Amino acid sequence: MAFVSSGYNPEKPLENRITDIGPRHYSDFLPPVIANNKGKWLWHEIIEPGILMHKAESGDEVYTVRCGAARLLSVGMIREICDIADKFCGGYLRFTTRNNIEFMVGSLDEAKKLKEYLNSQKTSTGNYKFPVGGTGAGITNIVHTQGWVHCHTPATDASGTVKVVMDELFEEFQQMRLPAQVRIAMACCLNMCGAVHCSDIAILGYHRKPPIIDHEWLDNLCEIPLAVAACPVGAIRPTKKEITTASGETKTVNTVAIKTDRCMFCGNCYTMCPSLPLADKEGDGLVIMAGGKVSNRISNPKFSKVVVAFIPNEPPRWPTLAKTVRQILEAYAKDARKYERLGDWAERIGWERFFEKTGLPFSEHMIDDFRDPAYYTWRQTTNFKF
Amino acid sequence: MPKHETPLLDQLQSGPWPSFVTDIKEEAERRHKNEGKVEYQVPVDVCDDLLGLLELSYTDGTTHWKHGGIVGVFGYGGGVIGRYCDQPDRFPGVAHFHTVRVAQPAGLYYTSEYLRQLCDIWEMRGSGLTNMHGSTGDIVLLGTTTPQLEEIFFELTHKMNTDLGGSGSNLRTPSCCLGESRCEWACYDTQELCYKMTMEYQDELHRPAFPYKFKFKFDGCPNCCVASIARSDMAFIGTWRDEIRIDQEAVAAYIGGELQPNGGAHAGRNWGPFDIQKEVIDLCPTECMWIEDGKLMINDRECTRCMHCINVMPRALRIGNDRGLSILVGAKAPILDGAQMGSLLVPFVKVEEPYDEIKEVIENIWEWWMEEGKNRERLGELIKRQGLAKAISVVGLKPMPQHVQEPRHNPYIFWKEEDVPGGWDRDIAEYRKHHQR
Numbered sequence: 174m175a176f177v178s179s180g181y182n183p184e185k186p187l188e189n190r191i192t193d194i195g196p197r198h199y200s201d202f203l204p205p206v207i208a209n210n211k212g213k214w215l216w217h218e219i220i221e222p223g224i225l226m227h228k229a230e231s232g233d234e235v236y237t238v239r240c241g242a243a244r245l246l247s248v249g250m251i252r253e254i255c256d257i258a259d260k261f262c263g264g265y266l267r268f269t270t271r272n273n274i275e276f277m278v279g280s281l282d283e284a285k286k287l288k289e290y291l292n293s294q295k296t297s298t299g300n301y302k303f304p305v306g307g308t309g310a311g312i313t314n315i316v317h318t319q320g321w322v323h324c325h326t327p328a329t330d331a332s333g334t335v336k337v338v339m340d341e342l343f344e345e346f347q348q349m350r351l352p353a354q355v356r357i358a359m360a361c362c363l364n365m366c367g368a369v370h371c372s373d374i375a376i377l378g379y380h381r382k383p384p385i386i387d388h389e390w391l392d393n394l395c396e397i398p399l400a401v402a403a404c405p406v407g408a409i410r411p412t413k414k415e416i417t418t419a420s421g422e423t424k425t426v427n428t429v430a431i432k433t434d435r436c437m438f439c440g441n442c443y444t445m446c447p448s449l450p451l452a453d454k455e456g457d458g459l460v461i462m463a464g465g466k467v468s469n470r471i472s473n474p475k476f477s478k479v480v481v482a483f484i485p486n487e488p489p490r491w492p493t494l495a496k497t498v499r500q501i502l503e504a505y506a507k508d509a510r511k512y513e514r515l516g517d518w519a520e521r522i523g524w525e526r527f528f529e530k531t532g533l534p535f536s537e538h539m540i541d542d543f544r545d546p547a548y549y550t551w552r553q554t555t556n557f558k559f
Numbered sequence: 560m561p562k563h564e565t566p567l568l569d570q571l572q573s574g575p576w577p578s579f580v581t582d583i584k585e586e587a588e589r590r591h592k593n594e595g596k597v598e599y600q601v602p603v604d605v606c607d608d609l610l611g612l613l614e615l616s617y618t619d620g621t622t623h624w625k626h627g628g629i630v631g632v633f634g635y636g637g638g639v640i641g642r643y644c645d646q647p648d649r650f651p652g653v654a655h656f657h658t659v660r661v662a663q664p665a666g667l668y669y670t671s672e673y674l675r676q677l678c679d680i681w682e683m684r685g686s687g688l689t690n691m692h693g694s695t696g697d698i699v700l701l702g703t704t705t706p707q708l709e710e711i712f713f714e715l716t717h718k719m720n721t722d723l724g725g726s727g728s729n730l731r732t733p734s735c736c737l738g739e740s741r742c743e744w745a746c747y748d749t750q751e752l753c754y755k756m757t758m759e760y761q762d763e764l765h766r767p768a769f770p771y772k773f774k775f776k777f778d779g780c781p782n783c784c785v786a787s788i789a790r791s792d793m794a795f796i797g798t799w800r801d802e803i804r805i806d807q808e809a810v811a812a813y814i815g816g817e818l819q820p821n822g823g824a825h826a827g828r829n830w831g832p833f834d835i836q837k838e839v840i841d842l843c844p845t846e847c848m849w850i851e852d853g854k855l856m857i858n859d860r861e862c863t864r865c866m867h868c869i870n871v872m873p874r875a876l877r878i879g880n881d882r883g884l885s886i887l888v889g890a891k892a893p894i895l896d897g898a899q900m901g902s903l904l905v906p907f908v909k910v911e912e913p914y915d916e917i918k919e920v921i922e923n924i925w926e927w928w929m930e931e932g933k934n935r936e937r938l939g940e941l942i943k944r945q946g947l948a949k950a951i952s953v954v955g956l957k958p959m960p961q962h963v964q965e966p967r968h969n970p971y972i973f974w975k976e977e978d979v980p981g982g983w984d985r986d987i988a989e990y991r992k993h994h995q996r
Contacts (some may be wrong), residue, residue, distance in 0.1 A: 180717065186709070196663055217742075236708070246688075
């Protein structure tokens with residue numbers, strides 16, 4: 174296909190250049206009922222799973238129908254979403270911070286029709302396109318990262334693991350029968366661009382082998398001091414090494430040496446130096462963390478804790494992952510009190526009971542040994558349960 | 560016939576949840592059919608090759624994307640993430656597959672017209688695949704080639720009046736909850752403050768000059784729906800300092816079972832009749848509520864605004880009228896020294912245009928961090944290294960008990976010379992007059 178210019182002139186990049194304009198102002202996109210009642214909402218109610226009603230001081234009501242979606246959306250799918258907004262909502266829609274889509278209408282009747290319509294839309298392979306749900310005391314969409322679809326550091330895939338977990342927990346997405354909301358998040362490596370460290374259940378891609386050192390190329394591709402400085406445990410030092418290149422030449426190169434017994438596989442060195450890859454079929458897999466939250470409700474926000482040290486990568490459907498997440502969720506759903514988040518439940522019954530009730534094995538890997546804060550997680554009391 | 564066989568990925572096309580594999584496959588087919596006669600500017604089989612490459616990862620359990628190259632648009636140091644595949648001969652359609660981060664409107668409301676425009680640009684000049692939205696909140700356009708970057712930027716700015724988002728060691732695209740637009744709990748207009756701060760700091764967003772990334776997130780209340788307290792270097796969380804507004808009639812309606820607790824969030828299970836003592840009063844973390852003569856009483860001075868009672872009885876209890884926000888600093892994910900939660904820096908500030916007080920906090924913190932922060936040191940790590948008291952002094956506040964969960968456990972106080980009478984310069988001869996060797 175021939176190159177089609179946008180109007181940009183590469184000879185004169187500054188000609189007609191528009192910069193630093195930021196995002197469009199949100200007021201360009203607010204549905205009239207939202208714009209009219211902004212800052213004047215009185216209360217809201219979840220009428221049924223996936224349908225919210227907000228009541229304004231003016232007496233206006235807006236009914237929101239929430240549906241799930243994959244985070245990865247094609248323009249074809251976005252256009253379908255636009256068609257729905259045009260057909261039912263005057264051309265307006267919004268996304269939630271958890272990759273759900275929300276359509277807003279003026280009456281319960283319209284909302285119910287829309288819900289039915291959305292639930293009837295199926296893909297050519299029989300999946301829901303727009304499953305309605307994700308409200309109240311249930312599971313909502315999983316926020317996640319890029320994984321093998323688009324990232325250079327992942328230890329697993331993100332879209333795939335999320336798909337199988339949402340398939341596994343699908344009925345909980347459509348219902349509100351858990352003690353409280355359960356927020357699941359997925360990050361495909363320790364960098365956690367998905368910041369899953371405060372989720373009720375966190376799925377985390379993890380490497381378990383130290384970097385492979387590409388000695389021949391390292392000094393050409395990396396700043397050695399930056400690679401050394403990148404290591405949080407001081408395991409990397411500069412060194413010289415005699416190598417035989419692929420072409421048979423023997424030479425001495427500047428490179429690094431790694432104390433592998435110090436490595437905790439964070440991959441920060443690889444971020445700074447492409448000659449230190451970590452990815453490995455057997456080494457890589459998943460960690461499950463649980464009991465975190467960001468809300469200040471009842472108890473303080475808290476970090477998720479490691480409850481499963483390792484699950485192997487089992488693409489394409491990661492059966493052990495799906496089963497383990499369900500195991501945690503079921504134990505919680507059965508035992509926790511109304512309003513109790515997963516972490517609050519674990520703290521009330523004690524983590525010894527958490528492992529007992531979920532049936533998850535406890536191992537040395539769950540005892541923190543990283544830096545000073547580790548000490549505060551050990552049990553410094555005689556109060557424990559047998 | 561698909562270009563590549565994908566037997567593993569095909570197994571992700573079953574199950575009820577929307578399948579990204581089916582969506583990519585259908586986009587691949589649409590590109591081949593090209594019913595809209597689009598003049599594709601990147602390979603027509605980009606989606607096929609993405610599936611082929613992904614299938615390879617599913618087979619060998621490793622990624623096939625290389626480190627990002629330095630690509631971008633003229634004058635900006637962020638907004639584009641360079642991405643190249645490590646098997647370009649087998650999958651030439653994704654040999655170059657750069658990401659473009661596009662600044663999202665605050666609150667993530669859209670018109671179909673706007674999204675269609677975006678789709679038209681991205682179908683022609685990119686893979687046609689997106690993330691709605693990325694982890695930080697941007698619209699993410701996945702996969703284009705280097706020559707298209709300026710063209711995309713030109714079209715975004717000229718046709719859509721929309722800019723790129725942040726990446727690298729700069730201010731990342733700020734994000735907010737939907738706030739006052741559709742939530743009765745918003746203690747300030749998160750969308751407006753998010754927008755205004757994004758505009759105020761465009762230079763910091765586009766031209767990396769920081770030690771590392773820096774994130775702003777704006778949450779309207781302590782429920783923290785955008786996770787600001789866990790995910791942003793500077794979290795702006797709505798709060799109030801007067802009384803929770805009580806509608807006693809509605810309280811009675813909740814007690815009488817006429818209104819559903821928690822807005823009906825628990826309707827899927829039979830939890831028995833609502834019990835205000837058990838479900839609200841006994842769960843109040845400060846025990847500052849009680850019932851007196853059939854009325855709900857709150858000792859607001861003891862309330863820490865955790866939101867539980869308001870969440871449970873949204874029709875009876877409303878946030879106070881003297882509203883503002885708290886600023887917490889230093890949250891980050893575990894890389895490198897472990898995860899950090901945001902720490903309270905400014906307990907309360909009113910949210911009033913032109914937001915001078917808020918900007919002063921931001922700029923004082925940045926000045927300190929840019930001066931003292933090491934390469935790739937997040938604000939939270941600097942605060943750990945130099946102390947919270949330093950951060951408090953940087954913004955010109957007086958330390959107060961609100962700043963800590965509890966006082967320090969050790970007496971190793973770093974007294975400053977000016978705080979100790981007579982200073983540290985002492986004469987040993989004078990000392991020896993009274994103390995033999």
